[in-house]
Amino acid sequence: MRPISEIEPAIEQATTAPELLALGEEVLEHWLIAKGSRPTGAKSEGFRLLALHRQGAKGEPSFNACRETCRELAYHYNLVTIEPDHVDTGLRLAMMRLIASHVYYFVSGKLHVDQLGEFCCSSRDMRLNGQNDLKTEA
């Protein structure tokens, strides 16, 4: 597995939707491995990306900070692959690249500072993590 830092330039150079989707999956694999999980090949709503996100958010509600971004990546994949000749395909690919970058920046940022998304997206305190045992959505 290549270092996560090599994924950023790969996203910038990617030219197809399948490549960008695979890069998004690779970013999530990094998160799971760093957390001691084994990335599965399962799919959710037809996308491994979404299943990997779900796996990564288990017990980590702050990881939901990238849930909608992952869904947008899947949505743009569909847009590009279902209508490859659409007049907006170039724009859609450019947007897909930015969305994949966002997943990368969030996950690499969270690998750097684990609490990213704790305060806001999971509404958990950062210092007493886990002791505030109210029901969360993960």
Place this chain on the structure above:
Amino acid sequence: MTEIKVDNKASKYKKVAYYPGCALEGTGHAYNRSTKEVGKALGLELEEVENWNCCGAMEVKNIDPKIQTYLSSRVMSQAVNAMGHDVVMAPCNGCYHNLKKAEYDLTNDQGSRDVVERISAKAGHKTYQPGEIETIHALDWIKHGIGEEGLKAKVKTSLKGLKVANYYGCMYTRPRHIFPEKDNGPGTESTSKPHFMDDLLAAAGAANVDFPLKTACCGGAHTLSDSDTSTKLVLNILKAAETSGANVIATECPTCHTGLEMHQIRAEKKFGVKTNVKILYFTQLLGVALGLSPRKVGVQENVSDSFPLLKEQGLA
């Protein structure tokens, strides 16, 4: 015959308690100003919560979350018990989120109820009881208080020509469990694809672009401890807005707004990437549409200079 009292949101939101919070007295002053001006122009009344205190924000929440619950509960107690309101409106996503979280904690956690009761007694005020007040955001207030049709009827200068990317940030919709009224059928807000700001600005004549990062992380809470991550996340949001064809990003939170403006400048200085998209509070845009001058809604207070764009569009 017994009179049947019709209690709908439109009448309920006509006059609400207003909790500006600390940001709207500082960096988000233009949001405070424009919210009040828009309320006046729409005939919606705000009564500021008497002797309000901090919602607990991140500083207190990180030391002791139950103290944050107490602080937010005191704001609600003031609105209910000292002023007799049944709705409190908080335009700041952080305040809105914290009041909602306090409501959730008090409904579901005995430990939180005990702490709030103990401190309230010590502070000498009535303990807030869950369910006594409804906390809403400025978007709910206008969306339900006046509605798109009511807004359209009051528009004096259409926002036609503005292409808007609506950025909601994270605390308006996450975590889902503290917002039970969202994702609740037709007419309610969506946590995955929020649309209330889109709806209101469309009613004022703006064209909303399809913006996929409307709730994406901006790294806000880490803006000081990990500035580069925040700058990269914000820069990506700005680039996505431009790619989607937007000439302005509408915001509904002072922290998001400040983060976008500051990191737009930092991105240019640190990474040499300049973006031109303008950043305005949705209340500033609505104010201009309602015929208020840009100065009246505090456009001059923004870091991002939107006057040239507004002039170009005949809005200033």
